[in-house]
Amino acid sequence: MSADTPDMRSVIIETAADAFAADGYAATTIDDLADRVGATKGLVYYHFRSKFDIYLAIFEQGMSRLRAEVDGEVAAGGTGLVKLAAMSRAHLINLMTHLGHHHAIHQGVRGQMSSALKPRQQQALVELNALRLDYEKLFEQVMIEGVADGSIRASSPRMAAKVLLSSLNGIDLWYRRREGQSVAETEALADEIVELLIGGLRAAH
Incomplete structure (x- = not known):
């Protein structure tokens, strides 16, 4: 697969999610990811500036996919309990289907990222954590309903x-x-x- 193949970025993201989940973020190197993808380290760097940028892509993709699936259940309507059950089911199916993404996200949320982050990376992580908190607020709002x-x-x-x-996340x-x-x-x-x-x-009742 060549460097300009659109799917290569997605392949790296999916591969890295599984690698971080299996071996931990800190223990996984760019060389490890290149070996798993079956490409050169240079090809990985062609798509991502650093390992942490790969992590950010995993986080963003995971949250975007999860939110879209759960929003669909909210839009379906019903009582608060009906919506909450459907949201929880969608969350679990997403977790079990994309387990690597959830593992990677939780490593970051639980403070297991030890990299010295650049300002742009810190800002990106702040924005992604804001998405996660907004997702939590969605559950709170339906609970209130x-x-x-x-x-x-x-x-x-x-x-x-x-x-x-x-x-659910546990x-x-x-x-x-x-x-x-x-x-x-x-x-x-x-x-x-x-x-x-x-x-x-x-x-x-």
Whole structure:
């Protein structure tokens, strides 16, 4: 694949996400990524100025893809509880399908990035973390809607949203995709987890 092939950038991003997830950001070198891609180190640098810039691309792609999928569930309507369950399901399916991206994002959020960042990189990370916080606010808003429409019981919607998202994101600590796992199996697991997490929020009638 040549340097000007449009898909090469995407290949590097996907490969790096899996590498950072498997070996850690710090332990993964540009040489490692080049070997995984089957290209030269120069080709990687043709598309990205540094390893951290690759990380930023993973973060941006991961958040953009996740937000688009979850926004679709919000737009579908329903009570706060119905929307929250659908959002949580979409989040889980995205996580299990793109596990490397979530691992990489969480490494950054949990402060595992030790690189000395340039001002432009610091600003980019600030902006990406703002997207993540806005995503969290979306869950909080739907939680508030559910309390208002009587479908959700939560004394503190903000705290409930944080706990829910922490639980959803915590799946990446133990989940590993099984070879040959079907889409239906992934969706069934997501449904089971959502029921466990959302059940406690369901208002009694």
